[in-house]
Amino acid sequence: MGERTRVTFTFNGASCQATPGESLAAALLSSGVRSLRRSRRTGEPRGVYCGIGLCFDCIVTVDGRPNTRACMTLAEDGMRVESQAASIGQQT
Numbered sequence: 237m238g239e240r241t242r243v244t245f246t247f248n249g250a251s252c253q254a255t256p257g258e259s260l261a262a263a264l265l266s267s268g269v270r271s272l273r274r275s276r277r278t279g280e281p282r283g284v285y286c287g288i289g290l291c292f293d294c295i296v297t298v299d300g301r302p303n304t305r306a307c308m309t310l311a312e313d314g315m316r317v318e319s320q321a322a323s324i325g326q327q328t
Contacts, residue, residue, distance in 0.1 A: 240256060241255070241256075242254065242255065242256075243255075243256055243311050243312060243313040244313055244314070245260075245263075245311055245312065245313070245314065245315035245316070245317055246315070246316050246317065247264060247267075247269060247296075247317045247318070248317075248318055248319055252264065252267045252269075252311075252317075253267070254266075254311035257310060258310065258311055259306065259307055259308065259309060259310060259311065260296065260298070260306040260307075260309045260310070260311050260315075260317060261284045261287065261294050261306040261307040262307075263311045264284075264306065264317075265283075265284060269283075270283045271283050271319075272284070272293075272294050272295070272296055272306060272319060272320075273293075273295065273296070273319050273320050273321065274319075274321075276321070282294075284306065284307055286307070287307045288307065289305050289307055289308040292305065294306040294307050295320050296317050296318060296319065296320050297317070297318045297319075297320045298315055298316070298317050298318075299315060299316050300316075302320055303320070
């Protein structure tokens with residue numbers, strides 16, 4: 237059998253695909269998703285900024301676990317990824 241070429245996960249209920257070993261952030265960007273959450277003060281969209289886990293702009297909730305950095309988390313088959321409220325510790 238050959239290697240698996242795609243994994244499937246959901247983002248806010250929509251089906252997304254990734255290449256095995258790809259981060260959630262990269263998979264979401266390649267799927268056209270630019271906004272992962274909104275800022276608390278102004279409601280402006282936030283997405284992937286640094287891409288190396290330093291800024292926390294890409295935090296999402298993964299399988300019920302909040303404050304997960306999408307740039308540091310590999311996409312896995314069956315993951316349920318959701319937008320998160322503006323700041324660490326709050327969920328939508």
